[in-house]
Amino acid sequence: MTIENKISSRRSFLKAGALTMPAIVGLNALVRAEAQKEGKIGVALCGLGGFSRVSIAPELPFAKNVYLAGVITGHPDTSGREFAKLYGFPETSIYTYDQMPRLADNKEIVVVHVVTPNSIHPANAIAAAQAGKHVISEKPMATRSADCEAMIEAARKAGVRLGVNYRLHFEPHHKEMIRLSKEKTYGGLKAITAEFSWNRGNAKPWLLVKEMVGGGAAFDTGVYPIQAGSYITGETPIYASAVPTTTRDVYPPGLEETMSYTLEYPSGAVMQARASYAYDGHLLQVRAEKGTYTCIAPPTGGSTFGQSGDGKPNPKQVVLPDGSIYKRPDTLQLAVLHDEFAAALRENRPFACPGEMGLRDIRMVEALYRSVARNGERVKVEAGPSMGS
Secondary structure (H helix, E strand, C coil), X not given: CCHHHHCCCHHHHHHCCCCCHHHHHHHHHHHHHHHHHHCXXXXXXXXXXXXXXXXXXXXXXXXXXXXXXXXXXXXXXXHHHHHHHHHCCCHHHEECHHHHHHHHHCCCXXXXXXXXXXXXXXXXXXXXXXXXXXXXXXXXXXXXXXXXXXXXXXXXXXXXXXXXXXXXXXXXXXXXXXXXXXXXXXXXXXXXXXXXXXXXXXXXXXXXXXXXXXXXXXXXXXXXXXXHHHHHHCCCCCEEEEEEECCCCCCCCCCCCEEEEEEECXXXXXXXXXXXXXXXXXXXXXXXXXXXXXXXXXXXXXXXXXXXXXXXXXXXXXXXXXCCEECCCCCCHHHHHHHHHHHHHHCCCCXXXXXXXXXXXXXXXXXXXXXXXXXXXXXXCXXXXXXXX
């Protein structure tokens, strides 16, 4: 009997809104029981902070190609055992960071999703690759482009895939924004306006340590508009300029509260973008020769760039030039991301968001900070991998 028979179906389960934690846990236990028979891919989460707990783990039971098979954590006796109990994998699949070489002996775990603070991504990703595991790194991929290069080289040497969690490449409303732009439905692109900001209030302690995060809002939510600019234009920008502002003493020097920046693309398109911890702002708007189209949240709530969480989708819609609305069912973005990565592995084809794309984006972030160091001067973006979309 399949999982779909045991719990009606995942689709009806979602529709019923029954995504309480006990329901998710019960579903995951059944998913894992069936997964090995169905040839699904086991995933281990490396780092069990809020993003793993709220956004990734609750969605994996609803994925088509993967299931949660283990964890890597600094707290194996508490968080590790909690996850094992909740998600139905054996305690032998709980590892500490210094035990990552032992992943090589665990054939059930095929992919490691690195969900630790930014500066630790390289060490974790390299350790997973050396253990023979494919890797998905959280964004930003690292705090320095040199570290991104080291991650890519480690994966190459180990013969494994390295991807980056750029979930919006697979989100239906962002996919429509990409299609409209690529097909020039409303003519050539002229300008993009993008913002991903939210009022953090009291920031998480590790977000206030520059060595761990690399920078302020530009290194966090700022990566999303950077990504959007490239997947909308299909290009890597050639010039960048940026101006930081900070209004609260909680942010030390070098960790800007707000970053306003401009990216200029070879085609002549220009993006004005902002990332901030000071207030809420969510927008992706494209001005083309024959009209403007915009990805925003519906009136019922959501976020242009926001992730799904607690096993529930984050609503979005696209407003077309004539005022009509393009709306498709919202997805569990992390489940879809993992399904796409697993499908690329299974079919031996490129993954849409490889490590080279993460490297490209960190080079753009570095260009923003070079501009800041030169008082907002327009600077060239370092040439890197050709990863336009």
